[in-house]
Amino acid sequence: MQICPVCLAKDNFRFIKQYCKYNLYHCQGCDVIFSEPMENPGRVWYEARAFRPLKNPLFRVNWYHRKFLQDKGFYGPRLLDVGCGIGFFLSEAAKKGYVVYGVDFNRRFTKIAREFYGIENIFEKDIDEFFQDFKGEKFDIITIFEVLEHLSKPLAFIQQIKSVLKPRGYIVISIPNRNFIFYDNEINYPPHHLTAWNIDCMQRFLERNGFEVIVWETQKFDYQDLANALTLKFKLGLGRCLAKAGLELNNESSLEIASLLWGIKYKIFLGISFILTIFLVPFSLEGSTLYFFCQVERVK
Numbered sequence: 001m002q003i004c005p006v007c008l009a010k011d012n013f014r015f016i017k018q019y020c021k022y023n024l025y026h027c028q029g030c031d032v033i034f035s036e037p038m039e040n041p042g043r044v045w046y047e048a049r050a051f052r053p054l055k056n057p058l059f060r061v062n063w064y065h066r067k068f069l070q071d072k073g074f075y076g077p078r079l080l081d082v083g084c085g086i087g088f089f090l091s092e093a094a095k096k097g098y099v100v101y102g103v104d105f106n107r108r109f110t111k112i113a114r115e116f117y118g119i120e121n122i123f124e125k126d127i128d129e130f131f132q133d134f135k136g137e138k139f140d141i142i143t144i145f146e147v148l149e150h151l152s153k154p155l156a157f158i159q160q161i162k163s164v165l166k167p168r169g170y171i172v173i174s175i176p177n178r179n180f181i182f183y184d185n186e187i188n189y190p191p192h193h194l195t196a197w198n199i200d201c202m203q204r205f206l207e208r209n210g211f212e213v214i215v216w217e218t219q220k221f222d223y224q225d226l227a228n229a230l231t232l233k234f235k236l237g238l239g240r241c242l243a244k245a246g247l248e249l250n251n252e253s254s255l256e257i258a259s260l261l262w263g264i265k266y267k268i269f270l271g272i273s274f275i276l277t278i279f280l281v282p283f284s285l286e287g288s289t290l291y292f293f294c295q296v297e298r299v300k
């Protein structure tokens, strides 16, 4: 029997389509699209797809990072970034005065966070382990960029997040926007992404779970957004092969070449997208990502 992973409804689902071994359903109650089965493929699967070289990890600041980093307010001091990746965002947040903590289960990423960006408080755990083991002081703010859509239990996750926040603490969430015109891409399907959201269903989810949504925003469609989508969509497989070999043989040079190839591919698509966007701008399309800044509700 299916259960909606977001509102726990047991029926009122509309079948959308089959994707590999997964069925996708739309929950009419809470408006989320979810996969059946809801199975996160785990650490090994993700590690085999992550190919940041240790010495030159190349990171582009995303729209949602910029939005938070450019916010003049200070909501700290203790900031936790869940799914912190290589730790670039944490190093920028530390420059703004936050005492930063990060959790990620990818061992290559946490190594880069420690050794390249010098982040000391890194938990190399999956999210469930982290919540089980965490006994420290609570956090003032938790950032959750591009994480929720990967999780098999988004409802339990948001409740756990609340349990490690101080009263009236803050969360910042970014998540792919399923209304983005180029959303139809394998990375947005299971097993990579298990749920699909739009701005209204995420807002309702946060409010139902005791958060006051202070800022909600859809990224504006632009050429960088399009270049990103095209880079992810069109694959020759060369970079992936090099990266796979590099990871298996622990050969950093192949990973650096793979990373360089990816950078070149992105630049080519950037040029193409710049031209394409001239024709797409008049349609005022939604961009790829949603952003939410929320505070734990006052106890009534």
Ligand SMILES: [Zn+2]
Pocket: 004, 005, 006, 007, 008, 009, 027, 028, 029, 030, 031, 032
């Ligand atoms: Zn639901």
